[in-house]
Amino acid sequence: MTERLIVGNLDCETGFAAHSWSSVVPAILPRPVLENISAAATLLRVFCAEGDRLWTPIAVDADRLSGPPELARPALTGGPLPTENTGEVLAWGETESIAALRAGSPATPAYRQEAPLAETVWNLPATCAAAAAGVNDKRFCQRLREKLDLALPASRVLKSLRELEDHLENEKNNPELSGGWVLKAPFSAAGRLRLIAEGPGAGELELKRARNLFDAHGALVFEPWLERTSDFGFCTLVLEERTVLLGPHSLETDTQGRFRGLAFSPSPTGNLPGLETAAGAAADAAREEGYLGPLEIDCWSWRDSRGREHFHPLGEINARISFGLVGRAIIETLGEATGWSSQEPARLLIGPQQLRDDSAESIELLRPAEPDGCGAWLERSSSA
Numbered sequence: 001m002t003e004r005l006i007v008g009n010l011d012c013e014t015g016f017a018a019h020s021w022s023s024v025v026p027a028i029l030p031r032p033v034l035e036n037i038s039a040a041a042t043l044l045r046v047f048c049a050e051g052d053r054l055w056t057p058i059a060v061d062a063d064r065l066s067g068p069p070e071l072a073r074p075a076l077t078g079g080p081l082p083t084e085n086t087g088e089v090l091a092w093g094e095t096e097s098i099a100a101l102r103a104g105s106p107a108t109p110a111y112r113q114e115a116p117l118a119e120t121v122w123n124l125p126a127t128c129a130a131a132a133a134g135v136n137d138k139r140f141c142q143r144l145r146e147k148l149d150l151a152l153p154a155s156r157v158l159k160s161l162r163e164l165e166d167h168l169e170n171e172k173n174n175p176e177l178s179g180g181w182v183l184k185a186p187f188s189a190a191g192r193l194r195l196i197a198e199g200p201g202a203g204e205l206e207l208k209r210a211r212n213l214f215d216a217h218g219a220l221v222f223e224p225w226l227e228r229t230s231d232f233g234f235c236t237l238v239l240e241e242r243t244v245l246l247g248p249h250s251l252e253t254d255t256q257g258r259f260r261g262l263a264f265s266p267s268p269t270g271n272l273p274g275l276e277t278a279a280g281a282a283a284d285a286a287r288e289e290g291y292l293g294p295l296e297i298d299c300w301s302w303r304d305s306r307g308r309e310h311f312h313p314l315g316e317i318n319a320r321i322s323f324g325l326v327g328r329a330i331i332e333t334l335g336e337a338t339g340w341s342s343q344e345p346a347r348l349l350i351g352p353q354q355l356r357d358d359s360a361e362s363i364e365l366l367r368p369a370e371p372d373g374c375g376a377w378l379e380r381s382s383s384a
Contacts, residue, residue, distance in 0.1 A: 002087035004122075006048055006074065007101070008041025008056040009081075010189075012093025012320060016133040017187040017217070019096055026095075032372070033192070034058050038078065039374035040350050042366055044321070046329045047090060047118050048072040055081065064367040067378075070333055071365070090122055093320040094132040094293065102126065111239060117246075117329040121321070124293050125240055131290035135319035137186045138221045144285050150278065150314045152176075155223045158183075161211050167222060168202055175305040180225035183210055185217040193217070196225060226302040229309065232272060233262070233324045234279040235296045243283040245276060249324050251298065252347070261349040262327050275299060278313035286319055296322040323350065330378060334363070347379040 009015070011034065014026040029037075038056035042065060045054055052074040059078025065071075081097055089105050091098040111123045134140055145151040153176040158164050164183070171177055177200040185193035195213055197206045213220055231251035237244040250263040282297050298316040303309055327348040347360075353368050353375055360379040368375035 002106075004049070004052045004088040004090070005082070005085055005101075006044050006052060006054045007081065007089065007091035007098060008038065008044050008054060009092050009095065009098065010037035010041050011057055012091075012095050013136070013187040013189050015093065015095030015097060015129075016136050017185075019129060019133040020137065020186065021218075026097075029057075029192075031058075035372040036374050039064075039366060039372045040323075040376070041092065042076070043323070043326050043330070043350070043376055044090075044092065045072050045074050046326060046333055047121055048074040050074075053077055061369065064369050065365075066367050067363055067365045068334060071330075088122060091321075093136075094127050094129055096129040099129045113244070117325070117332050120237070121294065121325070121329075124237060127292045128290055131286075132293075132319055133187075134289050135286045135291045135295075135317060138184050138188070138316065139186050139219060140285075140289070141282075141314065141317045142221050144282065144317075145314050148278070148281055148314065150274075150312070152223050152226070152312060154181075155221070157219050158222050159214075159219045161207065161214055164202070164210055164214075164222065165207075168200070172200055174200070174224075176224045176226065178305055179227060182223050182225050183213060184221045184223065185213060186220070187217075198225075226304075228300045228302050230301040232275070232299050232301075233296050233322065234275055234299065235294070235322065235324045235328065236279050236283045238283045238286050238292050238295050238319075240287075240292060243280055243287075245279060246325070246328060248272060248275060249327065252349075259323070260351050261347055262323055263345065263347045264327060264331060265345045272299070272313070273311055274313040275311075282314060282317050286317070291319050293319070294321050294325050295319045296324050323348065327378075330365070334378070345380070347377075349377045349379065350374065 011029050018026040034057045038058040038060050041056045042060055050072050054074040055077050060076055062076050065073055085101050086104050089102045108126055109123045139157050142157050154171045154174050180198045183195040195209045231253055232248055233251050234248045235246040252261040279297050283295055286295055296318045299313045300315055301311050352373055362377045362379040364377055366376035
């Protein structure tokens with residue numbers, strides 16, 4: 001059997017950006033960022049079988065892999081992405097480099113709904129890199145929000161510094177900008193490539209940084225910086241003729257909105273109005289764009305200037321594998337071996353040791369170590 005390759009390209013947004021700008025070579029993220037995402041990418045081994053290879057931008061010490069034997073120990077590789085491959089390929093994000101690597105791969109097996117999630121991802125229809133880049137563009141999401149009447153107050157796509165200044169002047173009395181605003185590059189992740197202003201206006205420093213963002217990335221997405229009270233995600237699988245709704249999870253972030261983990265609960269989505277509808281609409285829009293494969297939307301609850309709670313069902317579209325999908329596969333894979341049920345609340349934590357709840361029952365999946373200090377744990381929780 002030809003060995004399979006799993007590509008942990010958690011830096012895929014640079015490939016999407018390169019496609020959008022018709023750039024030959026994607027940008028390279030700072031080494032500390034690459035070290036962190038490489039460590040986190042080892043969780044993709046939930047989709048591996050023994051004998052598979054798992055590639056990350058920077059090689060990770062295989063001795064850091066932990067957890068029960070039901071999680072495979074693939075051969076870890078790093079450095080330049082291979083240019084040739086004859087086996088099956090599964091990637092975090094479908095960039096042009098992945099499409100080229102996939103050219104020599106065998107045909108994708110037929111999708112089987114009854115198959116375990118860790119197997120299902122290998123059987124999803126292939127998509128094209130151009131469609132993946134288009135759907136992951138934050139401007140695509142903003143246009144869809146406007147079409148569905150789900151746009152945040154004062155949010156819009158801005159093409160230039162002059163448009164930003166005019167927009168801030170026109171919205172200067174908007175109470176939802178009292179907490180500030182954020183300007184986002186079309187392709188970014190984990191809080192990178194954005195400008196956050198702490199008030200409704202813009203000083204000299206904010207305008208300088210905004211100019212640099214416009215010069216580097218073109219049109220940007222403007223949003224109010226809101227008091228977010230809860231963050232969520234919803235996983236789907238976009239097939240040729242239908243969408244498979246996998247369900248919601250909670251997202252755990254720091255004060256700057258950077259991802260720190262997920263919480264899974266069997267609770268229904270009744271307290272998240274419009275979430276399933278928004279997830280289905282995002283999947284339909286992605287399919288129309290030509291994208292097929294895993295897709296997750298991010299969403300959140302927020303509190304306005306009068307203290308009223310709101311739910312925003314379509315925050316971002318991630319047309320790729322996500323940690324929501326990874327977490328679901330880990331819980332499903334380890335369920336029988338550990339006695340954990342998918343109907344029990346659980347948390348998947350990714351980051352420094354301090355994230356852990358020492359009083360909770362947990363399984364270590366990745367041992368923290370230098371240079372990144374990143375670990376991963378699956379915790380059983382009394383609430384999620």
